[in-house]
Amino acid sequence: MKSNEADLQNIFWEKKLEERATRIHVIACMVAIVVVPAFFITDIFISPEHWKLFLILRLIVSIIVGALLISRKWIKLKDTTLAFVPFISVSLLNAYMWSVMDIREFQMHSFSYMALFIAAGMFLLWRPHYTIKVVLLSFLFNVLAFWTFSSLKISEFLTNGGALTMAVALFSVVLMNNRYRLSKEEIISALLLKKSKEELEEKNDEILNSITYAKRIQQALLPPDNLFSRHLPNSWVLYRPKDII
Secondary structure, eight states: OHHHHHHHHHHHHHHHHHHHHHHHHHHHHHHHHHHHHHTHHHHHHHOTTTHHHHHHHHHHHHHHHHHHHHHTTTTTOOHHHHHHHHHHHHHHHHHHHHHTOOHHHHHHHHHHHHHHHHHHHHHOOOOHHHHHHHHHHHHHHHHHHHHHHOOSOHHHHIIIIIHHHHHHHHHHHHHHHHHHHHHHHHHHHHHHHHHHHHHHHHHHHHHHHHHHHHHHHHHHHSOOHHHHHHHOTTOOOOOOOSSOO
């Protein structure tokens, strides 16, 4: 019996967490749709040679995220997929942009890439293994793009923003995992508090019903006032119960 109750509690808190994650990931998608294309303004100054191509790629990412957001109810999209696709799309975009930049452009764009992981730590709410997967995939994208397109050396890649971005990515793993754990604990605590409140109200009702029943017994044992007045005209009865009895 206790095992079944525990299973029901797990299902309930997971459902609540999924509902919260869906709301957050919808907001994250909306932000991505607007912010990703808007960053082309910085591309104009960072990489004047490539900004038009970057704008096209940014618009493609924005369209993909928008289509995903619009169709999520029709295709019954999970909250994890709703966050996974935008994150991976932007990460793939940044990996390609990095690979075609020179050192100066690479340094300046590193902050934009770090902003992706920081934003992920603020918005994404999913199980820890998803966080590890997206960071590993981002790392793989960068390795492939670097070996395919980049003219930079590994030492140049690491010392001009690559190592720092990887450190921020690892920090985002910790941040997202803590966010998930704290959200889980908050929901479980709220459920336990609600359950305790319901149990307390149930006990109060039981006690109140018992006291009310005792009142009826007490009133049945006491003679009515008119009986006292008829047989003992000058008498009186002191009946002042504390609450009910």
